[in-house]
Each structure stands twice: as structure tokens, then as C-alpha cells.
Amino acid sequence: MPRQITLADGRTVEVDCLSCALTSGLITPTGGVIYESNHFHIHQDVAYPIRGLVILASKRHFHCMDELSDEEQIEYISLIHKVRSEQRTRLGIDMVYYFYNEDTTHHFHLWMVPRYEWMGQFGKSVESLRPVLLHARNQLNDEENMKKVIEGINELREGLRDFVSRTE
Numbered sequence: 001m002p003r004q005i006t007l008a009d010g011r012t013v014e015v016d017c018l019s020c021a022l023t024s025g026l027i028t029p030t031g032g033v034i035y036e037s038n039h040f041h042i043h044q045d046v047a048y049p050i051r052g053l054v055i056l057a058s059k060r061h062f063h064c065m066d067e068l069s070d071e072e073q074i075e076y077i078s079l080i081h082k083v084r085s086e087q088r089t090r091l092g093i094d095m096v097y098y099f100y101n102e103d104t105t106h107h108f109h110l111w112m113v114p115r116y117e118w119m120g121q122f123g124k125s126v127e128s129l130r131p132v133l134l135h136a137r138n139q140l141n142d143e144e145n146m147k148k149v150i151e152g153i154n155e156l157r158e159g160l161r162d163f164v165s166r167t168e
């Protein structure tokens with residue numbers, strides 16, 4: 001189902017799939033692209049302002065894990081591994097939650113959500129994820145936190161700058 005997206009410059013476009021619009025470059029995510037290869041695109045959704053949160057999306061439009069090509073499978077795990085490593089070394093992130101659902105209205109994308117101490121108030125594991133994201137969206141959307149989030153994006157981009165996955 002097509003949806004209206006308002007671009008940063010104020011224009012409105014209609015897209016069938018938000019992931020396609022992002023990974024093809026039609027929409028530039030706030031904070032910019034963290035990493036891009038032939039098969040994948042990494043960015044942050046700053047609507048959920050959590051420092052170090054990363055979305056790793058395929059460039060191809062598909063939904064299920066068993067649709068990854070051989071090359072995509074290899075690059076996928078090597079990219080997750082690399083991002084995780086940069087989250088730890090550059091941003092001091094000790095724990096990450098990973099979230100991915102095949103019935104998305106977008107296309108194949110993995111959320112990598114850092115686990116911070118303040119999230120403990122919402123419990124642990126999968127049931128805490130939605131309240132954590134909503135809290136970030138509604139309570140942490142201030143200038144000071146957004147600055148830290150953008151810094152985090154820049155750090156990760158720097159960390160991934162020269163990364164070449166094993167398939168390329």
C-alpha cells in the first residue's frame with residue numbers, strides 16, 4: 001500500500017516501500033547513511049533517538065530470511081559482526097538487542113538496539129523493546145540527546161568507512 005513520506009526538504013513523495021525509498025537513496029535518513037554496499041544499507045531511524053541504534057536493510061525488496069542469496073548471507077553476518085564491534089569499541093555499548101520480523105510493511109531489515117541502563121525500567125528481553133522505543137521517541141527527542149545520537153552515527157560511519165565484506 002503506497003504511503004506519503006515527507007522529505008527533509010519539505011517535498012512529499014508517495015512510496016510503496018519505505019525500505020526501498022531509503023536504500024535506493026530517494027530518501028536520505030537524518031544523520032546520513034552509515035554504510036552502503038551492493039547488497040545492504042545501514043542507517044539510524046532518528047525517530048527513535050537512541051545512540052548507536054542501527055537499522056541494517058537489504059537493498060533488494062524481499063521479506064524472509066530464507067530469501068537471502070548466498071552472497072547476501074555472507075555479507076549479512078559479516079556486517080552485523082562489524083557494526084556490533086564498532087558499537088562496542090567506539091560507543092562503549094555492552095549489550096545489543098536484535099529485532100527482525102518477516103511480516104514488515106517495509107522490506108528485510110534488522111534493528112540493532114543498544115541496551116542502556118535506563119531501559120531496565122521497562123523490563124528485559126522482547127517485552128521491553130516496544131516501551132523502550134516509545135520512551136525514546138516521546139521523551140528523549142531533545143536537542144542534547146539528538147546531538148549524541150548524531151555523534152553516534154558519525155562514529156559508526158567512521159568505523160565502517162573502510163570496511164570491505166568478504167564478498168566484495
Ligand SMILES: [Zn+2]
Binds near residue numbers: 020106
Ligand atoms: Zn522494498
